[in-house]
Amino acid sequence: MVDLSVDLGFLKLRNPVLAASGTFGYGLEFAPFLDLNAIGGIVVKGLYFGPREGNPPPRLVETASGLINAIGLPGVGVEKFAKETLPHLRKHQTAVLVNVCGASDEEYIRVIEHLDRHQGIAAYELNISCPNVEKNGVCPALNSDHTFSLVKMAKQASRLPIIAKLSPNVTDIVEIANAAEEGGADGVSLINTVLAMAVDIETRRPKLSNIFGGLSGPAIKPIALRMVYQVASAVKIPVIGIGGIMSGADALEFLIAGARAVEVGTANFIDPAATLRIVGEIEDFCRANSHDRIADLIGTLKI
Ligand SMILES: Cc1cc2nc3c(=O)[nH]c(=O)nc-3n(C[C@H](O)[C@H](O)[C@H](O)COP(=O)(O)O)c2cc1C
Numbered sequence: 001m002v003d004l005s006v007d008l009g010f011l012k013l014r015n016p017v018l019a020a021s022g023t024f025g026y027g028l029e030f031a032p033f034l035d036l037n038a039i040g041g042i043v044v045k046g047l048y049f050g051p052r053e054g055n056p057p058p059r060l061v062e063t064a065s066g067l068i069n070a071i072g073l074p075g076v077g078v079e080k081f082a083k084e085t086l087p088h089l090r091k092h093q094t095a096v097l098v099n100v101c102g103a104s105d106e107e108y109i110r111v112i113e114h115l116d117r118h119q120g121i122a123a124y125e126l127n128i129s130c131p132n133v134e135k136n137g138v139c140p141a142l143n144s145d146h147t148f149s150l151v152k153m154a155k156q157a158s159r160l161p162i163i164a165k166l167s168p169n170v171t172d173i174v175e176i177a178n179a180a181e182e183g184g185a186d187g188v189s190l191i192n193t194v195l196a197m198a199v200d201i202e203t204r205r206p207k208l209s210n211i212f213g214g215l216s217g218p219a220i221k222p223i224a225l226r227m228v229y230q231v232a233s234a235v236k237i238p239v240i241g242i243g244g245i246m247s248g249a250d251a252l253e254f255l256i257a258g259a260r261a262v263e264v265g266t267a268n269f270i271d272p273a274a275t276l277r278i279v280g281e282i283e284d285f286c287r288a289n290s291h292d293r294i295a296d297l298i299g300t301l302k303i
Contacts (some may be wrong), residue, residue, distance in 0.1 A: 002283050002286040002287055002291065002292060002293070002294065003293040003294065003295070004016065004279065004282065004286075004294045005294075005295070006040070006156055006260050006261055006294065006295055006298070007251050007260075007295070008041075008186075008187055008238045008240075008260055008261065009125065009186070009187075009237075010161040010187070011095060011122050011123055011184045013040040013095055013261055014040055014065070014093075014094070015039065015040040015279050015282070015294070016040055016251070016255060016259075016260065016261040016262055016282070016294060017039055017040045017251060017261070017262060017264060017275050017278050017279045017282070018039065018040050018041035018042065018043055018095070018097070018241055018261060018263045018264070019039065019041070019042045019043060019125065019239070019263065019264060019265075019268060019275050019297070020043055020074075020263035020264055020265035020268075021043040021044065021045060021046055021067075021084050021099035021125060021165075021262075021263075021265075022045050022046060022099070022265070022278050023042075023047075023265040023266060023268045023269065024042060024043070024044070024202055024268055025045060025205030025276075026044045026076075026081065026085045026089065027042040027085075027089050027092075027096070028042055028085060028088055028186075029213055029270055030065060030244060030268070032038070033272035033273045034272070034275065034276040035095055035276070036092045036094055036212075037092050037093045037195070038094075038276055038279065039094055039275045039276055040094065040095065040261060040279075041094055041095035041096070041097055041122065042089070042094055042095070042096055042097065043097040043125050043263060044081070044085075044089075044098055044099060044100075044212045045075055045099065046073050046079065046099040046100070046127045046130075046258055047075050047076075047078055047081055047098060047099065047100060047111055047115075047128075048075055048100040048101045048102065048103065048107060048111065049077060049078055049099060049110045049111050049114070050077045050100075050109050051075065051076050051077040051080065052072075052073060052074050052075050052077070052296065053072075053074055054071050054072035054073060054074030054075075055070050055071065055072030055209055055210050056209050057174060057209060058084055058161060058207060058208055058209055059071050059072065059209060059213070060206060060211065060212065060213075061198045061207045061208060063080065063196075063198065063215065063217075063219065064214055064219070065217060065218045066215050066217025066219035066220060066244070066266065067215070067216050067217050067266050067269070068196045068197070068198055068207075068208065068213035068214065068215050069193065069213050069214055070208045070210035070212065070213035070214070070218065072210065072211070073101055073127075073130065075101075078111055078114045078115055079114070082096075082115060082117075082118045084110065086118055086120050086121070087120075089120065090119065090120025090121075095122040095123070096120055096121055097122055097123050097124065097125050097163070098115055098121050098124055098125070098151060099123070099124075099125045099127050099165070100112060100115075100124045100125065100126050100127060100154070101127045101130045102130055102132075103116055103130060103132065103133045104132060104133055104134050105130065105132075105134070105140075105150055105153060107153065107250060108126065108150065108153070108154055109153060109157045109214075110247055111229065112124060112154060112157050112158045113157055114254055115237065116157075116158060116159050116160065117247070119259050121160060122160070122161075123160055123161040123163055123187075124144065124154070124158060124160055124161070124162050124163065125161070125163045125189055126150070126151065126154055126163065126164050126165060126185075127165050127192070127275075128140040128141040128146075128147055128150060128151075128163055128164055128165060128166070129141045129167045129192045130167065130303075131148075134293040135297040141165075141167035141169075141170070141176065142167060142169065142170055142176075142191070143173050144176055144179035145179070146179050147164065147176050147179040148179040148180070148182055148183040149183070150183070151164050151179070151180050151183030151184060151185045152183040155183065155184035155185070156184075161186035161187070162186055162187075163184050163185065163186060163187040163188065163189050163240065164180035164183075164185040164187075164188050164189070165188070165189045165190065165192055165242075166180070166188055166189070166190040166191060166192065166227075166231070167190075167191065168190070168192065168193075168220070168224070168227055169193045169194065169195045170222055171230060173190065173191075173227045173230060174231060174234045177190075177234060177235050178234065178235065181235045181236070181237050182277040185237060186237060186238075187238040187239065187240060188231060188235065188237060188238075188239055188240070188297075189238050189239070189240035189242055189263060190224065190227055190228060190231060190239070190241070190242060191220065191223065191224045191228075191240075191242055191243045192214065192241075192242075193213075193214025193215055193216045194214065194215040194216075194220050194221070194223065195212055195213075195214065195215075196212065196213055196214065196215035197211060197212050197213065198213075204222075204256060208269070210222065213259070215220070216243070216244070216265055216266045217237070217244055217265075217266040217267075218244045218246055218266075218294055219244065220243045220244045221243050221244030221245065221250060221253075222244075223243065224241065224242060224243025224244060224254075225241070225243070225253055225254060225257055227303040228241040228243075228254055228257050228258060228259050229301070231256055231258075232257065232258025232265040232299065233258065234257060237258060238260040238261075239258060239259050240259060240260065240262065240263060241255070241257070241259030241261075241262045241263070242262065242263040242265065243265075244266070245262055245263075245264050245265075245267060245278065246266075246267045246270075246274070247281055248257075248277075248278050248279075248280070248281020248282040248283075248284065248285055249281070249285070250278075250283075251264075251278050251282055252282060252285060252297070255294065255297055255298050255299075256296065256298075256299070256300055256301050257299075257301050258299040258301065260298055266271060282294060
């Protein structure tokens, strides 16, 4: 038996594989495809306070090795989620994390204060990549002062742990991770999508109605891995690795580079049971290489 459990300090997971926000619905949609109890956790689709439509189509483009999305964070809002989804989701023996969004700092806090009244959430993942109306649409994740102040506010408002989800669209990811840690974040997760675009040569129009979108999938894995390694080397709080993880081997690269857990995103669109398959592949690797505990592999990169 391989012990796949990992300890984030504020949260123990049965295994290090979580479903990434926005690629796994609100979790229950994937119950027909896999046993939700068998994965480490589910990060539900980003929630603003109220319901939202998102951007008009086209809002998804496939690329050579990934996906560009400009979905625009549609969602059901906190009330409907807490009333209709959470009671079913929390019956599962897997960690439920809520990806918290806000068009203003105040909205993030309203989302947290509302959800804090309900049971069954293990932690909040603060999606600091939302366009902020008070900062001309610039998201908090691009600025260390804003990251610091927003994380601090969220931490003070919340009874639950806060994980700050970082954007790769910055010059110095370590500076932003440090700001999140100083603001009181219990952990950081990275990376969100990489800013990208695609052009239709027939119409000479952008392929996305929003012009820009976020690139995800295998194309971004080396960038994500580099950033996870840099951040894990610089902060004391746990790091969750995200970006292009399609297999157990991909996940193991992140764990060896210092991530204590990983999130799987775009892979769910190709194989809805990808998270569970990846858990199995990690276990097979450990067994084949006589590693009794996955935790012993974390941060063991030899330089
Ligand atoms: C269609 C789509 C929707 C997403 N929605 C969210 C979201 O609501 N909140 C969030 O923080 N990240 C969101 N993301 C980003 C993913 O959670 C993840 O950080 C990113 O896709 C990189 O991982 P991957 O390469 O495994 O997909 C979304 C990604 C995709 C492709």
